[in-house]
Every structure is written in structure tokens, then in C-alpha cells.
Amino acid sequence: MTAPVRRPGGARAARRAHEAVVFDLDGTLMDSVQPDFLACTALFAEYGARLPRDVWAREVCGRPEGYPRLFALLRRAGAAASDERLRSRLAELWNVFMTPAHIRLLPGVPEVLERSREAGLRLAVASSSERRWVRRWLRHFALDHHFDAVITGDDVERRKPAPDAYLRAAAALGAAPARCVAVEDSLTGIAAARSAGLTVVAVPTALTRDLDHGAAHLVVRDLRTVDLAALEGRTRTAWT
Structure with a gap:
């Protein structure tokens, strides 16, 4: 048996x-959530705008499709930039924050x-x-x-x-x-x-x-x- x-x-x-x-x-x-938020916050700051934490948490966290919404919000705050330009700059900021020093x-x-x-x-x-x-x-x-x-x-x-x-x-x-x-x-x-x-x-x-x-x-x-x-x-x- x-x-x-x-x-x-x-x-x-x-x-x-x-x-x-x-x-x-x-x-x-x-x-990697905090570094992403820091990168998005830095992007808003470059255009003289403030990114509310609750907006980022609700619209972007865990939502890859949320970044265009973020870019639209930034344009409403006065940024004269296309999605392509904003995404390119955000990618550069990710390279700064999405590193072993931050994650x-x-x-x-x-x-x-x-x-x-x-x-x-x-x-x-x-x-x-x-x-x-x-x-x-x-x-x-x-x-x-x-x-x-x-x-x-x-x-x-x-x-x-x-x-x-x-x-x-x-x-x-x-x-x-x-x-x-x-x-x-x-x-x-x-x-x-x-x-x-x-x-x-x-x-x-x-x-x-x-x-x-x-x-x-x-x-x-x-x-x-x-x-x-x-x-x-x-x-x-x-x-x-």
C-alpha cells in the first residue's frame, strides 16, 4: 500500500x-506608491500647481489609465502642455524617484x-x-x-x-x-x-x-x- x-x-x-x-x-x-506620488507632485509643482493627495489616491493609484485624468487636471490649473509632453516629463521624474533610494x-x-x-x-x-x-x-x-x-x-x-x-x-x-x-x-x-x-x-x-x-x-x-x-x-x- x-x-x-x-x-x-x-x-x-x-x-x-x-x-x-x-x-x-x-x-x-x-x-512604490509614495515615489509615484512624489513624481506626480513634482510635475504639478513645475507648473505652479498643487496635487491634492486624495485626488491622486482616488484617480491614479493602481490605475494606469488615471494619468491622462491627472494631465487634464493639470491643464485646468493652467498648464499649456499636451499629454505626450506631460507623460514624457513624468517619465523623467519617475527615473528620479522610482529608484532603490526611494522604493x-x-x-x-x-x-x-x-x-x-x-x-x-x-x-x-x-x-x-x-x-x-x-x-x-x-x-x-x-x-x-x-x-x-x-x-x-x-x-x-x-x-x-x-x-x-x-x-x-x-x-x-x-x-x-x-x-x-x-x-x-x-x-x-x-x-x-x-x-x-x-x-x-x-x-x-x-x-x-x-x-x-x-x-x-x-x-x-x-x-x-x-x-x-x-x-x-x-x-x-x-x-x-
Whole structure:
């Protein structure tokens, strides 16, 4: 008689409601949100305008299509510049702010990844960012070895808030979406994961905490405060 295969986590893993976790990258594993805001703020300052934090959080964070809205706002403030010119200058400012000097690993990330792996959870990244960007920062922070799959914006036809990245990540992990947890910081990402059928843990950034993250099943201050392996079912608990 063949002995049963024992997976990491043992009996606890067999009883657990979830078997995989899919992480967003920007704003969830690393803080590239603050540097992006700083770059956009610098762009507005060059035209003598001020960028309200709440406007940026609502219109741009997690929304690649939000930058044209930002440019339109800047023109209403008096900037005589095309989208092409503004985007080119913003790209130059990204080169200043989107660097290792400004982008930091978020609190609790190495610990939550280690705990999740030790508990037998399979892990993936699902990001709307380009593959080169995602791979660069996973290597920079020495996180790439934790993940069984990495899905980027280059790997899907539709980016978040469409569910494609999460559906593809779940498939790559060999797990039904209902058996996966998504960890997200943005409203766009939460919508994508909910649409895909995952249980969603929201970890708002300092810039986005005033937004309504109520579509998530669980909202936490940071990754140090949650045990992803211990989540049972689809709990609705909010951090305030």
C-alpha cells in the first residue's frame, strides 16, 4: 500500500480554507506608491500647481489609465502642455524617484512570505506592471525564490480591474480561485481579485487609507498583523 503524500503544513493544510496566496507588487510588497506620488507632485509643482493627495489616491493609484485624468487636471490649473509632453516629463521624474533610494520593502513582507511557505501555501505575484519592472524588484529585494508563479501586465490581455491576472495566477498555482487569497493595496486590485472569485485582504498604504476598502473581505494595517495561513472562509473584518 502506497503511503499518502505529506504536503507542508500537514493536517492543518488539509483542513485550511485556502491553499494559495496571490500578492500584488506595487504598494503591497514594496512601497512604490509614495515615489509615484512624489513624481506626480513634482510635475504639478513645475507648473505652479498643487496635487491634492486624495485626488491622486482616488484617480491614479493602481490605475494606469488615471494619468491622462491627472494631465487634464493639470491643464485646468493652467498648464499649456499636451499629454505626450506631460507623460514624457513624468517619465523623467519617475527615473528620479522610482529608484532603490526611494522604493522600500513594506513592513512584514519577508516574514509573511516565510510563514506562508512554511504553512504549505503556494504563492504567486499578480501585477499590472510590466514584466521587466516586476522581475527587477523581486530580484532587488531577493523575493523571487518565494513565488511559484509571477504574472505581469505583459502576460494578460486585460489588466486590473479585469480579473485576468488573478485567474491566470490561480491556474498557474493549480488552485481554484475560491481557494486563493489575494493581497492588495488598491481599489483597482481589490476589484480585480473579487471579480476573479478570490478572498481579498486589503493592506492600504498611508496614501490610500482614507479610501473605502470595504469591498475587501479583510482590511489590515500591514502584513505584520495578519496570518494568511490562518484565514478561514471569507471573513468580513475591517481595520480602523
